[in-house]
Amino acid sequence: MAVIDCHHHVWWLDKxxxxxxxxxxxxxxxxxxxxxxxxxxxxxxxDGTILVQSLDKWEETPHYLDVAEQSDFIRAVIGWVPLAxxxxxxxxxxxxxxxxxxxxxxxxxxxxxxxxxxxxxxxQESLQEFRKRGLVFEGITNTQEQMDTxxxxxxxxxxxxxxxxxxGRPPLPEKGWExxxxxxxxxxKHPNVSVKLSVGGDIVWQWPWSTSEIRRYSDHCLQHFxxxxxxAGSNWPVVLLSGxxxxxxxxxxxxxSGLSPADKALVLGGSAExxxxxARTR
Numbered sequence: 001m002a003v004i005d006c007h008h009h010v011w012w013l014d015k016x017x018x019x020x021x022x023x024x025x026x027x028x029x030x031x032x033x034x035x036x037x038x039x040x041x042x043x044x045x046x047d048g049t050i051l052v053q054s055l056d057k058w059e060e061t062p063h064y065l066d067v068a069e070q071s072d073f074i075r076a077v078i079g080w081v082p083l084a085x086x087x088x089x090x091x092x093x094x095x096x097x098x099x100x101x102x103x104x105x106x107x108x109x110x111x112x113x114x115x116x117x118x119x120x121x122x123x124q125e126s127l128q129e130f131r132k133r134g135l136v137f138e139g140i141t142n143t144q145e146q147m148d149t150x151x152x153x154x155x156x157x158x159x160x161x162x163x164x165x166x167x168g169r170p171p172l173p174e175k176g177w178e179x180x181x182x183x184x185x186x187x188x189k190h191p192n193v194s195v196k197l198s199v200g201g202d203i204v205w206q207w208p209w210s211t212s213e214i215r216r217y218s219d220h221c222l223q224h225f226x227x228x229x230x231x232a233g234s235n236w237p238v239v240l241l242s243g244x245x246x247x248x249x250x251x252x253x254x255x256x257s258g259l260s261p262a263d264k265a266l267v268l269g270g271s272a273e274x275x276x277x278x279a280r281t282r
Contacts (some may be wrong), residue, residue, distance in 0.1 A: 002047040004272040007233030040245040048075040076103035104136025118149040140165040154190040166200035170217040188224035198233035209243030211251035227263035
């Protein structure tokens with residue numbers, strides 16, 4: 001079974017400028033390319049990846065798909081389409097039909113002023129099209145209210161394939177537990193929801209990587225979601241604010257040490273193969 005890093009980015013800042021929060025510092029203000037990542041993947045024994053959007057900008061999506069076609073190890077792309085404009089969303093999805101590596105989309109709802117942005121009628125209408133087409137919707141949340149909108153969407157559309165990013169943003173720096181823990185239990189009750197065992201930018205800028213500190217949060221998700229709905233992801237290069245790639249990936253493997261070999265293989269790749277339907281991207 002292939003080992004899959006289910007969450008990373010690449011960027012060339014001259015093509016697509018990024019504006020990172022000032023609290024993140026300046027270390028990400030350079031190009032991070034597939035060639036840079038391939039060195040880390042080979043050292044960690046990772047066979048393939050899922051490339052995830054980093055801008056809510058349509059032009060990034062076909063660019064990422066071009067990058068993926070030139071990089072065999074990128075097995076699928078999570079891009080972006082304008083959910084708030086259903087006719088435009090439909091047009092873009094039709095344009096993407098020939099692109100085999102297009103697996104779904106993410107919208108950075110963490111930066112929306114309205115915490116209930118996801119529940120707008122136009123956005124929900126567009127998500128119905130993802131449901132019909134069997135595409136993935138990735139939810140990235142930082143607050144309880146944002147998570148509530150993802151869970152409400154899961155309830156309304158039980159056959160929409162929803163992937164929660166970064167363990168649903170556990171309160172790691174704060175060493176907290178609720179309401180995150182209860183929300184993840186609730187999320188796990190929806191069979192159409194899965195979760196990435198990764199850590200997001202809102203945490204890594206203020207939290208040096210610690211496998212021991214993250215363990216109770218990953219254990220909680222593994223207990224309630226099961227290995228079939230948990231996927232390992234690095235969040236490279238954002239995670240470099242917290243630790244080196246090899247340190248982080250080794251930490252993720254250590255977090256899975258209590259699993260059976262079969263379940264560990266699922267988290268490290270088998271679940272991603274199924275959730276993103278990677279067989280169709282070949």
